[in-house]
Amino acid sequence: MIKVIKIGGNVVDNPEKLSRFLSDFAALEGDKILVHGGGKIATAISKSLGIETQMIDGRRVTDAPTLQVVTMVYAGWINKSIVNRLQTLGCNALGLSGADGRLIVSQKRAASPVDYGFVGDPIPEKFGIRTAQTLIEGGFTLVVAPITASEAGDLLNTNADTVAQTIALGMSAIDEVELVYCFEKAGVLLDVNDETSVLPEITPAYFAELKAQGIVSEGMIPKLENAFKAIAGGVRSVVICNAEMLSQPGYGGTTLRNK
């Protein structure tokens, strides 16, 4: 069994939360892979460098200078800071981008109808399973930054949720995989205003029911649909939880299963 755990910018941006999370992560038994998001440092550095952030329909455009900044920040500063911290916690961490050992090959997004620049969508069939397997069997805990590369040789800014899902799907060919998304809430809530109303488990049938009753929030629906796609693709379970709960059984979150 291998755990693929994704943390977002909200954890990366908060030194105290990150430190606590990394202690809990280091203490987890068994094989594990950490995928980290970007955080606000990249935006702050872009601003200081005088790079204008272009947005189209609420989405950031990754032009060449922005690509340089996110590669520096995600694959450089954040990745190495996390690796270094895990090493001091006794976890044999090794940091990677998707370019390293061609772990994650992406397709540069088409320039029309909207040109988002150097942004890539992972190609699941091209997942670097040999790279992953060799490194895991070698005793390393992989720490993956959301920068990938196309076969043509472009580095590409990539959504960290998708990176985590691609790794989970890829690894499911050779192992049982638990995919864990850490986010701001404790899990999928029955009542969006009550953090204690976490639904411990959701099956596809129950999900359909929740949607029909309008219980799942708009923002949560695509997240859950993606999670069920991963399960349909071979991932054993997907957990949605709060990063602060990693030391708890079931991470105090919502587990999605195909039964």
Place this chain on the structure above:
Amino acid sequence: MIKVIKIGGNVVDNPEKLSRFLSDFAALEGDKILVHGGGKIATAISKSLGIETQMIDGRRVTDAPTLQVVTMVYAGWINKSIVNRLQTLGCNALGLSGADGRLIVSQKRAASPVDYGFVGDPIPEKFGIRTAQTLIEGGFTLVVAPITASEAGDLLNTNADTVAQTIALGMSAIDEVELVYCFEKAGVLLDVNDETSVLPEITPAYFAELKAQGIVSEGMIPKLENAFKAIAGGVRSVVICNAEMLSQPGYGGTTLRNK
């Protein structure tokens, strides 16, 4: 036999030189490790970010903001750009800092008499031989950025020449090692103004003679002394050459040997 090849900032800063060098590097037969220096991008980015470069006796002080910049630039942008380029050339590159898999553990330099900040000197006995061996046997060509980490958990800015030497010495415990320093000149020159006057081979005895005759330039003496230390420590040979000559036999440079 394994080659440990170091390129400096002069190659990293020049896209055309770098591209040519990487093609030649990718074409080299056998196991190889690339160590890259920093280049001027870090200085330019520091300046844009309004970070003042503090110098003491001609040496840069690595304060906390500067450490962040060099980690971003060296271990992020430069490292991933090189890895990605090598992958497109069919070379299975994997990028690392010294923190990854604890490849290179450093001692933070003492704060007195001069406090250079977050600067580290590698501890040869703590070289991550298992990490290196596992990755090389796994089929990866390592690309190493000159950022290392102390056991206490500080990321540290580190001289790339020293990183290359530490790797060469460490690897010599399990393999024959050729250490190659690429720099601006064709090699050690008999006449400093004549690029064709390369001395093809220097032994310790010949080096003593050259020094006595005042033939070796001031700047070259510590480089050669370090090289002979590496040889005394178990490295089979050290080559000093121009990065543009990597496809030539003996790299058209000067080979130092212990005989």
